[in-house]
Amino acid sequence: MKMTIHEVAQCLNLHVRTIERWIRQGRIPIQKTGNGYLFNESALKKWAKMYRLPFSMPEKLKSRGYEERPENLLYAMKRGGVLHDLKGDDMETALKSAVEHMPVLSKTSKKELYRLLLEREHLTSTGIGKGVAIPHPREPLSDVMNSPIISTCFLEKPVDFGAVDDRPVFVLFILLSQSIKIHLHLLSRFSFCIRDNSFVEFLKTSPDETSFFAKIADFEKQLDRAET
């Protein structure tokens, strides 16, 4: 592969002018000829190693950045599904039945999830007010997941969750994600939806899947517009 001096500068994370000056001062094994620069890539790498300078290809950095790009709400919610009329008299039983009915997860991870959710609830309630709660484990499940899941669970009757405004909770959004970063990303997008009072009213009608997803898609569009 033929490299240009600009690429060398990128690999070393330096300004092109620094490289040019180093060539002039003879500090870097690159030779200037009449119309360009002469150098050997492996010699350059060896040189960088000797002076303990970081030398890495910029392409690698870019691809890693792409992987980390977090997903949006709608897909996570579609994966998690919408559950209606879940039974339960208090927080524990409501969570238990919600976890039982969640799709995708295996039996062992359901058990683990239930335990982690309870642990989290004991720390502080995840009831964020207006009758909505977002139970989630503090750390990602030990079972490796590829993509985040949000299960929307409408309860048969409102349950006391110890929420911040002491109102009984009628809907749970169980939030599972593979990393803290994605968790925060989803949480911030979700809180944007829940801030809207008309959305809470809409939730109280315990809507069916299609109209619920349509509403979420609407919010996503608003969010994307605000970001750009």
Added chain:
Amino acid sequence: MRIFQSWRYPANWRIFRLDDRLLLILAAIIVGSCSGLASVILNRALMAMFNWFHHLRHYWWVFVLPATGAALSSLFLEKVVKEGAGHGVPEVIYSVSRYGGLLRFRSSFSRLISSALTIGSGGSAGPEAPVVISGAAIGSNIAKYFSLNDRQRVTLVGCGAAGAISSIFNAPIAGMVFAIEVIIGEWKSVNIVPIAIASVAGTEISRILQGNQIPFSHRIFNIHQMDILACVGLAILTAAASILLTRLLRSMDKIAKKVPAPLWIRAAIGGCAVGLIGLFLPEVLGKGYHVVQTTIEGAFSQGLIIVGLATIAKIVATALTLGWGGSGGIFAPCLVIGCLAGLTYHHALVLLWPSITWVNQGCFALLGMAGLISGMLQAPLTGIFLIVEITGGYEVILPLIIVSAVTTSVCHYMEPAAYYMKDLVEYGHLLRPGTDARVLSDLNVSELIEKDCIAVTQNMLLRDFIKIVKKSHRNYFPVEDEETGHFMGIIHLDDIRQYLFNPVMYDTVFLGQIMNTAVEVVNPDDDLADVIRKMDANHLFSMPVVVNNRFIGLISKGSLLDQYRKELMVQTCQSI
């Protein structure tokens, strides 16, 4: 035609491109030989002039001779080649530290001619410094011819200086040590090998053309413990003499600058004064090596008072010649002054303690020379090796080291910078490799600019600004005028943090109201050391870079540390 082309660009010859070190060594041989040749030429010219003017010494008007010489040399430097007066070594050091050893081609002969005029006509100065600058300029221009990089060019400049000193004194080690200790200031094998080879080449040239002779050969001395003890006293005397010489040279320079006359008239005045002194004490004229020779042989028979007077007269004559605009170096005068100081000290010792058998006066003369060279140059190694080599006297090495060390320390205490570096240190131009000043002068502002700042306008509402804050990676936001794009001021998140959490202000505050307009800005051409000084003085972490009222980017201490460290690693690590 093609052959001609390849001759014009020797840098492209295959043999030189095989290996950089080989190329440098070959170039070092050429440079050493050329500078050796230059010193032989100057030496011959001085000898010839000495012979021409020798028979004029009997006339009373002979005192105008140094004046004519100094005036001619000053005219030549000022009008013909347009170079500054002085001895030239500081120029070489300056160019090595600032411009990677770039020197003009004309420097390779201009000082030779001007110093031949000054010294040949009787001015009290030395031929060594002019030869050093010639050799250095030859090295620099040969490096340019081979299109070498700065680092290699600096080495070749050192080679030129080493070849010159080696050749003029027939002293290869002294030349080598001088080049590394005084000119380059960096003891690394990449420098030492070519410089050593250049020293050999220079010495060999002078031996072929002038014969292998030790300049000041002497008889064998028997040194006792008492003599070694007495050396400390001598060291203090030589330190005093070198401090006197340094101060006198500088004050003469200042006085001469106040005289409202052209440069050549000033030089003539100085020369006249030297000539008048020379009427009474002819020892002070010229480079004065015959004085050194007779003293070391123990044949200088004058009494204490005459010798003491001669010492002071030589100091004054040197200051008059060089301070008033003559051209030449201080090496030779140093040797003569040191020799006379040693002689004075010996006479005083004999007078005070006649019962003790002191070593021959030649030995003290020799030690005095080492003391003065070490004191003036503040380069103890150069002093030690030079004297050992030019006198061929290894048996005096112990007292020699004592005198050199003590004189250097005392002089360093009184005058923190050596004579050659004084002006450079004063203007902050002395940048030795691997020092903070060097790293900062190599880095420049444009290499440190960070461009990932998001510009905002002054009529933007705080609410819109908060959206931008969400996306930004930085804490600084330049404010630009909407129409002209001119830089208006900067917003630092720290300054407006309390407003960010107050929703009432979102729609009532414009950025124009909260931006900081009294902000210090940086120009890309600014000296980095000044920029950092400004940052420290105002407790800033970042400063905006602004050109023609336009915001270019940000310079911050964070990226500065990153770059500074990389630069330091590349400059100081054991090199390739």
